Amino acid sequence: MNTTAAAPPVTTTAETAFRRPNYLNAAYGVRSWLLTRDHKRIAILYLISVTTFFAIGSLFALLIRLELLTPEGDLFQPDTYNRLFTMHGVVMVFFFLIPAIPAVLGNFLVPLMIGAKDLAFPKLNLASWYVYNLGGIFTLWAIIHGGVDTGWTFYTPFSTHYSNTYVIATALGIFINGFSTIFTGLNFIVTIHRMRAPGLTWFRLPLFIWATYATSVIIVLGTPVIAITLLLVAVEKTFHLGIFDPALGGDPVLFQHMFWFYSHPAVYIMILPAMGVESELIAAFARKRIVGYKVVAFASIAIAVLGFLVWGHHMFVAGESIYAATIFSVLSMLVAIPSAVKVFNWTATLYQGSISFQTPMLYALGFIGLFTLGGLTGVMVATLGFDVHVHDTYFVVAHFHYIMVGGTIMGYLGGLHYWWPKISGKLYPAFLSKLAALLVFVGFNLTFFPQFILGYLGMPRRYWSYPPEFQVLNVLSTAGASILGVGYLLPLCYFIWSMRYGKDSGDNPWGAVGLEWDTTSPPPTENFYTTPVVTHGPYEYNREEVHNRMSQEVTLG
Amino acid sequence: MRSSFPLFPDSASTHAGTVDAIFIIWSLVSIFFTALIAGLIVYFMARYRRRHSEEVGANEEVSVWLEIAWSVIPLAICLAMFVWGTRSFFDLYRPPADAVEYTAIGRQWMWKIQHPEGQREIDTLHVPVGQSIKMKLASEDVIHSFYIPAFRIKQDAVPGRYTSIWFRASKPGVYHLFCAEYCGAEHSRMIGSVIVMEPRDYQNWLAGGSAGKSMVASGGDLFQSLACVTCHRAGATGRLARGPALEGVFGSPVKLVDGRTVIADDNYVRESILNPTAKVVAGWDPVMPTFQGQVTEEQLSQLIAYVRSLGPIGSAPAGGTGGTPAGTTTADSPSAATTPQTAGPGAPQ
Known part of the structure; x- marks a missing residue:
């Protein structure tokens, strides 16, 4: 994008780049990090926290896959296994997938992309990180003391009257964590409304901002509902008030309604930001305006709105009225359409593009493939008669991992690889990072594709032991998970390595447009030397100024 | 195999x-x-591969x-x-x-x-x-x-x-x-x-x-041993008529004291046994004691099987019952089978 001026100019050589003042060398010491109000430093804090929780959640996943290598339950006791899959779900959903892209990439990029100096409420932003960790500590405390075995869905009356594990501590951890998400969402909404640079109209916003905005709206409207629901579970368990337990006059299915009223939109909290990242990556590596910019932007809003109206599709066989099920089925089909449209738009953007195959682009292409399959199986399970058979089987497990892992984590990793030079000012090894992207894609498919077949064969989810005819597919799945694990470990290693040993990236190694690339890498604390003025939309590659900077491009490796 | x-x-x-x-x-x-x-991605990747570092994409919109x-x-x-x-x-x-x-x-x-x-x-x-x-x-x-x-x-x-x-x-x-x-x-x-x-x-x-014994016969025994029969007796009049007769009731509409009409399906009969005051039949006093905790799930389904087996009898039940057995006696209407109408919130013990 066009900025009025930038001093020092963005075309400094890599050599001098790091000596310039930036947010990383602005201050040193633990205190300067723990009390920072800089959105970029808070993003780094979040990066460390969510990576820790991702590692914990992955460890649980690894143990689950090891147990499922053999049909007999021979590695753990069944109640240990039940705790493992519960805590895998809790940690991954609430402490990784929901905060990952908004709190790390969103925090870092929202002010940069809209030409602002910081978020609207920097102290609230820092508070959100502390609240997140407080919630995390509650949950870790519960894990260390023996964990929780209700499944991440906490279905009543099992969670309220039959489980003797740490339900309340875990619920409290999620309850507290919800506030951190709300703080972040609120901050983004206000920032995007109030702090856009001069000339940056709504339809000149990058699509990542549109997606983040849609996500923030869901967060602010939906998160209180899960907080209320978990509070009611705690109240029922503590005071024996009949809310969800039929023995006390409550209704167990009411819990499912309340739980999914939040937790289905939560899926869109996870996937919408990844879609936003995807749009940025496709535009940058095809050097082309996203086809149907407004359609893609409004598709995010449509998904956010429709996403609130489909929760009942989790209860097709739970005793819900068949007429209600019909409505939820058709609405679930409708929410798939904006997602499908986005996929077509991204694909069409490649047409007549100038496509380069840097590491972030590999993740972006992988995202399209996995998200397409996840979305298609999503409309399959929205089909009523079909869902009756595959509900609560591995088919559903495979489907939502294609969306959450294949979609969200591919988007997250793609985004990290794309903006890493912006975050750190460093380059990571090209070959190794491409290898990691390939391992993630192959490992992912080997892990989760066999689970579609397992599910159609009828293997129920959350089974600690299973009939022997399911073994071959489970072995394939575990083998895939090992590859996937290596694929996830590699970026962790080379990102850390690059901070010390990586080559300086220069300001704009990809030759990309966007306000965040108009400043230095890493950016100064105040982001821009002068306030940028925007005169055109995002992704305008066919301009004179842009041509001049293309020659600056660095090829990794 | x-x-x-x-x-x-x-x-x-x-x-x-x-x-x-x-x-x-x-x-x-x-x-x-x-x-x-x-296929499109692979084709575009090959066809529109970046040739030199200063190349940019075309600004074409699709139709x-x-x-x-x-x-x-x-x-x-x-x-x-x-x-x-x-x-x-x-x-x-x-x-x-x-x-x-x-x-x-x-x-x-x-x-x-x-x-x-x-x-x-x-x-x-x-x-x-x-x-x-x-x-x-x-x-x-x-x-x-x-x-x-x-x-x-x-x-x-x-x-x-x-x-x-x-x-x-x-x-x-x-x-x-x-x-x-x-x-x-x-x-x-x-x-x-x-x-x-x-x-x-x-x-x-x-x-x-x-x-x-069959489900119906076991239910009939329970109907006697739990003394349901004392009040729900076909053809009883006067002091003996303390509850509506149940012949022909199952599957037909029942008018309640609060003016609503419900279908006497599995879930209704179940609730009436466990929580009798929740939906009282019009014309009757809420005098029935609860059987919560006294009957097991299996006995409940036997009792319901028995109630369902009570077809309409020639002599209409005692006057005052709103649930006239005029309706059909089909085992289950389609909506009744799935409508979760009992066990709603409320009605604490």
Whole structure:
């Protein structure tokens, strides 16, 4: 994008780049990090926290896959296994997938992309990180003391009257964590409304901002509902008030309604930001305006709105009225359409593009493939008669991992690889990072594709032991998970390595447009030397100024 | 004999074919779109590969018609599949008139099954080929889910209410019975077998077991021993008429004191036994004591089977009952089978 001026100019050589003042060398010491109000430093804090929780959640996943290598339950006791899959779900959903892209990439990029100096409420932003960790500590405390075995869905009356594990501590951890998400969402909404640079109209916003905005709206409207629901579970368990337990006059299915009223939109909290990242990556590596910019932007809003109206599709066989099920089925089909449209738009953007195959682009292409399959199986399970058979089987497990892992984590990793030079000012090894992207894609498919077949064969989810005819597919799945694990470990290693040993990236190694690339890498604390003025939309590659900077491009490796 | 490495499940009910057809069509659609997207990506990758570092993409927009096409075609496919899927779903909850009712009660961690003739089984279900069977489901503790993959059916058993689903087995054999809703430590051991037999073999099996009494007969005994009969007596008048007679009530509309009318289905009779003051029949005082804690889930379903068996009798029940047995006596109206109308919030003990 066009900025009025930038001093020092963005075309400094890599050599001098790091000596310039930036947010990383602005201050040193633990205190300067723990009390920072800089959105970029808070993003780094979040990066460390969510990576820790991702590692914990992955460890649980690894143990689950090891147990499922053999049909007999021979590695753990069944109640240990039940705790493992519960805590895998809790940690991954609430402490990784929901905060990952908004709190790390969103925090870092929202002010940069809209030409602002910081978020609207920097102290609230820092508070959100502390609240997140407080919630995390509650949950870790519960894990260390023996964990929780209700499944991440906490279905009543099992969670309220039959489980003797740490339900309340875990619920409290999620309850507290919800506030951190709300703080972040609120901050983004206000920032995007109030702090856009001069000339940056709504339809000149990058699509990542549109997606983040849609996500923030869901967060602010939906998160209180899960907080209320978990509070009611705690109240029922503590005071024996009949809310969800039929023995006390409550209704167990009411819990499912309340739980999914939040937790289905939560899926869109996870996937919408990844879609936003995807749009940025496709535009940058095809050097082309996203086809149907407004359609893609409004598709995010449509998904956010429709996403609130489909929760009942989790209860097709739970005793819900068949007429209600019909409505939820058709609405679930409708929410798939904006997602499908986005996929077509991204694909069409490649047409007549100038496509380069840097590491972030590999993740972006992988995202399209996995998200397409996840979305298609999503409309399959929205089909009523079909869902009756595959509900609560591995088919559903495979489907939502294609969306959450294949979609969200591919988007997250793609985004990290794309903006890493912006975050750190460093380059990571090209070959190794491409290898990691390939391992993630192959490992992912080997892990989760066999689970579609397992599910159609009828293997129920959350089974600690299973009939022997399911073994071959489970072995394939575990083998895939090992590859996937290596694929996830590699970026962790080379990102850390690059901070010390990586080559300086220069300001704009990809030759990309966007306000965040108009400043230095890493950016100064105040982001821009002068306030940028925007005169055109995002992704305008066919301009004179842009041509001049293309020659600056660095090829990794 | 099951293959050791199957890729497609056994099909053993009349419903399975429909689900398989939906699955195959959806799979073909998915393969087509995945291949289309992947093919286009690969083609564009090769064709529009960046040649030199200063190259940028063209600023072409696609035609509006193309954008409309890729919105409307997926929508049309989805809606067609929606209609098909919904029809097959409605079928599952509308058992044919000749369906026989079996009961399955879930508890941690077993399925207790009772045949109409009185046979009881645990984690095993014997059924004859070709007979429509309605499974009435209940739970004694947490939510379970009754799942027979070879029949492509599944339904949660929810504590505090009845749910149901029906099937007609089409192929003799032994198939899995799973609990599909996570229910605690031994969830994965809450599995059993469905044994589909030729009708003749099934009759032999029935005759061979120590059947005991049928559901209806056991319910009749309970009706006497729990003294239900003292108040709910057909043809009683005067002081003896303390409660409505139950002949012909099941399946017909009942007028309540608060003016509402409900269908006397499984869930209504269940609630009336466990929480009698919740929905009192118009014209009667709320004097019935609760039987919560005095009858087990199995006894409840026997009592209900008995009440259902009370067809309309020639002599109308005592005056004052609003539930005139004029209505039909079909075992279950389709909506009644699935409408979760009892066990709502409220009515604390």
